[in-house]
Each structure stands twice: as structure tokens, then as C-alpha cells.
Amino acid sequence: MVKEDERFIVDYLKNSIVSPDAKEQLLSYINEAFYRLLHTLRLIPNIKNGKMLEIGANPYFLTLLIKKYRDYELSLINYFGDDFVEDTQRIYNEKYREEHVFRFENVNIKKTPCHTQMNILMSWSIARLWSI
Numbered sequence: 001m002v003k004e005d006e007r008f009i010v011d012y013l014k015n016s017i018v019s020p021d022a023k024e025q026l027l028s029y030i031n032e033a034f035y036r037l038l039h040t041l042r043l044i045p046n047i048k049n050g051k052m053l054e055i056g057a058n059p060y061f062l063t064l065l066i067k068k069y070r071d072y073e074l075s076l077i078n079y080f081g082d083d084f085v086e087d088t089q090r091i092y093n094e095k096y097r098e099e100h101v102f103r104f105e106n107v108n109i110k111k112t113p114c115h116t117q118m119n120i121l122m123s124w125s126i127a128r129l130w131s132i
Contacts, residue, residue: 015095018059053118076104
């Protein structure tokens with residue numbers, strides 16, 4: 001990937017913040033995790049019409065890159081506590097005039113098994129172990 005592409009991706013992610021109240025934290029996270037995100041994206045094969053389950057999708061940085069650079073139908077799981085239900089989160093990127101609405105299930109995967117058929121299972125926590 002050339003430096004121009006990397007600069008675009010950093011700018012794109014920095015303008016795609018799911019929680020404006022946590023913007024400074026998320027911007028720091030992008031700076032810290034950027035090359036890990038790119039490395040993880042490179043590990044994901046581009047399967048035409050593939051299905052992917054992403055565990056721990058929030059704050060959706062990897063999700064956005066998968067949507068932009070791969071061809072997957074995404075199912076998303078987050079866990080915000082037992083009292084939380086299925087929900088959606090919205091990201092509006094004003095600079096690039098994009099709006100993304102991410103529907104996710106609130107699932108504690110330690111307690112609730114997943115019985116869905118997917119080509120790829122992606123967990124950012126696991127991906128962090130593979131990367132630099």
C-alpha cells in the first residue's frame with residue numbers, strides 16, 4: 001500500500017467516529033492501531049459475496065475498512081452488558097459524505113454460542129495477537 005493510500009485511510013477513519021463524546025480517545029486509538037488495522041485487513045481474503053461475523057465490532061474502524069475494500073455481508077456482535085439489547089449505531093462521515101448504520105447483536109460469546117454459517121469469523125481481539 002502506498003503512503004497516499006495510508007494517508008487517505010487515516011483521514012477517512014478520523015472522520016468516521018461512532019461516539020463523538022469519545023472522539024479524542026478514538027483518534028488516539030487510530031494512531032496507535034493503524035498498522036494493525038491494515039495488517040488485519042490484508043489477512044482477510046476477498047471472497048466474492050462472502051459472509052463474515054465480526055465479534056467486537058465497535059468502534060467499527062475495521063468494519064469500515066472491510067466494507068470499503070472487501071466484498072462481505074457483515075454480521076456484527078458487540079457486548080455492552082446483559083441488560084443491553086440488539087441495537088444500531090450510526091456513523092456519519094461529513095467530509096466523505098457517507099453514512100453507515102451498523103446493526104449489531106448484543107451477545108456475550110462466553111455464554112451464548114453462535115450457530116451461524118460464515119466464511120470468516122473476525123475478532124479484533126484475536127487479530128491483535130496476529131499483528132505487529
